[in-house]
Amino acid sequence: MTENSTVFGLRHQARCLAPVTSSTEKSQFLAGTVGVKDNAIYLLEYDDEDMTIMPTMYNHPEEIWDIVSCPTDENLLFTSHSPATLWRKPAVEAREDSNQHHDLTRLVTLENEGIKNKQIISIDSNKIYLSSLNDSSSAQTSLTIDVSCTFTTNADSPSLRQLQNAVWNPHKLELVTVGDCSLSGWDLRSGKNSFNRSEAHKSTIRAVDYNTNKPYHVATGGDDAKVHIWDVRQLKEPILNVNDNSHSHWIWSVAFNSLQDQLLLTSSSDTLVNLHNVVSVSAASYLDSSSEDEDGQSDEYGRSTGKPTDGLICTYDQHEDSVYKVAWSPADTWTFASISYAGRVVISQVPTNEKFKILGV
C-alpha cells in the first residue's frame, strides 16, 4: 500500500500526533516532538490530490508529550509538557518558506490536557481533572476524580498501575479511561464511576477510543498486543477480539473512523500500523448499506467485491520504530496519519478496493 502513503520526517523524535478537528476542508495534523532541544509543533497539511505534505513549524519550549487541537477553533491547541498549555497559533499566510519557525502565543497554562467545548479534561497518573476555561486566559479546575480505586492492589500485577489514556464519550458527559488492566467510565457530573472492568486485558491497557457512531462501544488496546471492542453495558466479554495476532508488541493507539466506524486503526511498538475491518460490531452492520458518500467518489469502474467482513484489511509498515499514535483525518474519511518515535509521520489512505467495498460500489 506504499502508493497510498506519504512520508514526512520530523527533525526530532516524536510521540504525539493529533488531527485538527475543526478543519474539515483540508486534512491537517499536528505533531509534536520530544527532542532534547529545539522542540517544535508541526502543522502538517495534506493535499490528497498530489499526495504532498505542507509543514508549518512552531517553536515549543519543551518536549511535547501530547497534543490536542480545539474542536471549534483550529488555531487553538493544547500541548502537554509540564505543565499543559493552551496555545494560539498565528495565522500564517505565506507558506513558501516552510522552514521558518513561528511562535505560538501562550494562552492558558494548565496542569494537564483534553478539550471539549469549554471544558478541559486532563489526566495524570491516577487522577482526572475537569476544568473549565474562563474568558480565554485562565482555567479553573472544577472536578477532580481519583481513579486509583479501579487499579489492582496486587503489587506483583502484570500491569502498570497508572492511568494511561482517556477518551470523551461523545454521547454524554462521560469520560472513559484506561489504566492498569482496567477499563472504566466516569460520570463527569457526579464524579462517580459509571462502569468498570478490571482485567480487561492481560497487561497494561494503553489505548482507548470511543465509537462515535455507536453509543457504548469502546475499543481498547494493551500491552498484551490485543485489541478488544467492548460494549460498556455488558463488560463480561469483549464483543469482538480484533484479529488476534496482527501485532506483536504493545498497542499504543487505536482509532475508530468517525464516519465509517467499521474501520479501526491500531498502532503498536512493533512498528506496524494495522487497518482492521470490524463491520460486525459497527453501525454499518445494521445499516446494511452505508449511505454516506463523503468523497463523492462514486467511480464507475468500481466493481462490486462483495460484502465486507471482519478482518485485517491492510498492514502499513513504513515505520521503523514504535508507532505511538495514529489518527484519522477529520476532513477526509479515507485518510489517516501515524507517527513513530523516529519522527516519521506517514499519511496514508484506505486501500481503494476496500473503500469501494464499503461504499457498495
Next chain:
Amino acid sequence: METSTQRRTKPRERNSLLKKYYGLKDTTVQPQPTVQDKPFDLDGNTFNSKIREIDGDMKTLVYENYNKFISATDTIRKMKSNVQDMESEMSRLNENISGISKQSKLINQDLGPNRKKIQQLSNVHNSLKRLQFIFELPNRLQHCLTKKRYSQAVKYYSKASKLLDHYKHMAAFKGIERDCHQIMDTVKQDIWIAMTDTNVNLQKIAEETKLLLLLNEDPQKLWKKYIEIQISMLNRKQRENSNPVSVKDLILFYIVPLEDIVKHFENLFLAEEQVSEHDISSVANLNFKEKEEARNDLLNAIHPHIETFFKLAYEFIELPKNISMQDTTLPQVQYLSELKSSLLDHTHALKSVAKIDERMIKLTADWEHDLINGLFDSSLTGLGEHVNKFILSLQEQKDDSTEFDTDGIAGFIQDTQTWLIDYFINSCLLPLKECLDITQSQTLGRIQVGIKTIWQKIADRFENVYQASKLDKSSLQIFMLVGSRLCYDLADNGVFQVYSLFSSQFCKQPSTSDHGTYHTPDLDSKIEPALIPDMNDTIECYLKTGQTLLNKQMMQEGYRLSSRIQEAYLFMNITSVIQVSEIWYLVYNRLKYTERLVEAVYPQSQNTPQRTSVDNSESEYDYGPYSTKNVLQSTHSLTTVSSISEVQPLPSSTRFGSNDMTLNMMNNIDKLFAERVDIYRKVDPTPIGICTGLILILLKSFLEVTREMKMDTVYYQQIQVDIEYIKRIIWPYVGEEKWASTMLQEVLSSAFNNKNEVVLDGIISDEELEINKAVTSRELFIPLLDSFDANPTVVTKRGYNKAFMNACGDTRRNDCEKKKHLLTIMDTYNLHLIGMIDEYGSESNALSYEKKTSTFKNENMKVYPLISEKRESEGKTTQLSETLLYSSVSTGPDNLKQYVMNQTYFELTIKIDLSIKARVRPVEEP
C-alpha cells in the same frame, strides 16, 4: 550350387510323398530356407543328423500305422461274429412282445364295460357320502357343540359351508343350512365368550381367533379384539413379573409372549398366502390396505411394550457412573450379548413387523458409545487425581517460592505420561477389545472417535488449567510449564503409542489371541492409514497446546516483569548512581529461576534423539554450554560485544555525542539492516528459548520506558550501569544475538537523546588497578577458599550449567602508556567473582583478596564481560592475554576443563556485590 539344392530338396520330397501316402496333410510343402543354416556343409553334423532324424521318423510312421491296421482288422472280425448272434436274439424278442400285446388287448376288451360302471358307482358313492355328511352335519355340529369341540365344528362347517352355499336353493339343504347356521352361531358366541375368558393361554386364543376367522367374522373387529385380549393378557403377565432379575427372565416375560402374539397375528392376518398345511384357508384374506391397517393397529398396541422392554434392557446394561475396567469385566457385557443373541434368534416376527432388530442395534450402538466415552472419561478423573497430588506437593514446599522440587517435577511428568498411556492401553483399549466386537467397523469407528475425543478433552483441560485451578502464582507457573511439557511429550510419542496399539490390536486382525498384555509397538509397524489423519491432528493439537501453555506462561512472566521494570524507571528517584537498579536483580533472579524451572521441566531433551524431529538442529546448541558449538559461539560473541562497545556512545566518547543527529543517523542505519524481531513470539521449549523470549520482552519494555522517562545525568548514568549489568546477565542466554545488542544500544541512544548534558566516566581509578596488581600464582588455578570467616556455604559440584565459568571479565584502564588487562573469572550462576587473572596470565583469588584489601570495600571495581579488543591504530584484532585463559578453560585440555568445572565452590554471602562494582563516578572535565 545346383547339386546342393537337389540334395536339399530330395528328403523333403520323399517326406511329403510318404505323408501323402498315409493321408497326412502336407504342411511343409514350401521349402523353408531358414531351416538350413549351412547348406553346403555336406559332411557337417547337422546334415547327417537331419538325415538320420528323417529316417527315424519314417520308421516310426510305418510302425505305428501298421499296428493300427492290424488292430482294425481284428475289430472288424469280432464285430462280424457278434452281429450274427444279435440278429437271432432280436427276432425272439419281437415274438414275445407281440404275444404280450395280444393278451392285454384281450383283457381290456373283457373289462371295458365294467370299468365305466365302477367309476359311476364310485362317484355315486362319493356323493352319497357327502350328502350323508351334510345331512348328518347339524347333528355332528350339535355334538361338537355339546362337547365343546369348537375347532372340530368349525372344521366340519367350513368343509360343508361351500356346498351348502351352493345348494341352498334346494329345500332339503336349506333346512340343513339353517340348522347348521344356528348351531354355528352358538359356536361362534361360545368362542367369543371363550376368548374373553382371561384364563386361557395365548395359544388357545390364537386358535380361537383362527376359528372365528374361518367363520367369516369381520377381520377388523377380530384383529382389534385379538390385540386387545392379548395385550391385556400380556399386561397381566408382566404385572406379575414387573421386575425381572435376569436377562433370561426379561426375555421370557417380555419378549417371548410378545413374539408369540406377533407371530400368531402375522399368521392370521398378515401372511401373504396360506402356508399352513393342516388348515385350509386359515388366514383372513385381507387386501393390502387392510393388512397395513392391521399392522398399524398391532404396532400401536405393542409399541409401549417394546418401549418398556428396551427401558428394562437399558437398565440392565446401564453402565456405572465411573467405569473402571482395571480388574473385572463388566457384567453388562454379558447381559448385552445375551440380549443380543436371544433377540436375534427368537424374534423373527417381531423383527419383520416391529423392526426390533434395528432398535437393538441402536441400543447397542448407544451403549457402546457410552461405554467407550465413559471408559476414556475415567482417565480424566485419574489424571485429575494425579494433578491434584502434584499440586498438593507443590504447595507443600511453599515456604520458599523460588524453590521447587526438580525431581518431583520430572517424576510427575514421567509418571503422568506413563500412567496416562498405560491407562489408555490397559484400562481402556484392551478391555474394550475384550468386551466389544471389534470386527464390526462401526464399533471400531466409535472407538476411534472416542480416542480422538478424549485426547481433545485432555488437551482442553491442559489449556484451561489456569482458569480452573486456584493455584498461587508460582505453582501455576510451574504447573503450566509441566502441562506444556506433558503435551509435548504426548505429541512426541504418547499419541503415537496409543494409536499404534489401537491400529495393531484392533484394525488388523491379530492372529494370536492375546490377553491383557501388549507389546510396545514397533516403530516401524505400520499404522492403519485411516488412523493417520486422526493421529496427526491429535499430535498437532498437542504440539499447539504445549506451545500455547509455554507461551502463556512466558508472556505472563514477561508482563509482570516488564510492568515492574516500567514502574522502576518511571518512579525512579535517585540522586546518584550507587548500584545497579534493584529491578535488574529481580529480573536476574527471575531469569535464573525460570531457567532452572524450565531446565527441570525440559531436562532430558539433550539426550533424546527422537526430539530432534521436533526442534531439529537447534536442540543441540540449546543445551549444554560445553558442547563445542556453544564454545565457538561464545568466541563469536566476544567480537560482537566489542563492536558494540565501540559503536555505542560510551561515556568516554561523550564528546562525539554532542551531535545527536549523527547518532540518530547511525542508529537508523543500524536499524535499517537489523532484522525485524517479533517481540511476542513463539518460543522453543528449552530453557534458552524461554529465557531468550523473556529477555526480548523485557528489553523492549526497557526501551519503551526509557523513552518515556525524563532524563537527567544521574538517570542516564544509572541506565548505563544497568545496561552493563544487563549485558552480562543476558549474555549466557542470547549470546551473540544481534537484536539484543541493538536493543540495548537503542536504549542508550534514546536515553542519550533525552538528556541534556552528561559526562560519564567508565574508566577505572588507580586504586582499582592497585587491587588487581596482586598476583599470587602463575598457573591457572581456580582458587578454593581455604578458610573464610564469613561462614561460607559449601556447594558441592554444581552441574556445569549452574556454575559455568565462562564470563571472564576484562577490567581495563588507561594507565600511563601501558594498557593493563585484568581478567575476572565469574561464576555465571550467581555472578560472584571467583578469580582474577591479569594479562601476564597471573591469577589471583578475588575473594581472598578482598579479605586483604580494604580497597575492595570501596566498591571501586568494574567488571566487563570478556572481550577481545580491537585496536583501531593497528587495524587488527589483538588477542589479549585473557584469551589464553579463556581458551584454556573452554578449549584447553580436558582434564583442565574438567578440573575447573568439577571444582567445589564456596558460595559466599558477601555484602558487597563483587561482580559489578557499580560505582561509576563522574570525571572532572579536563
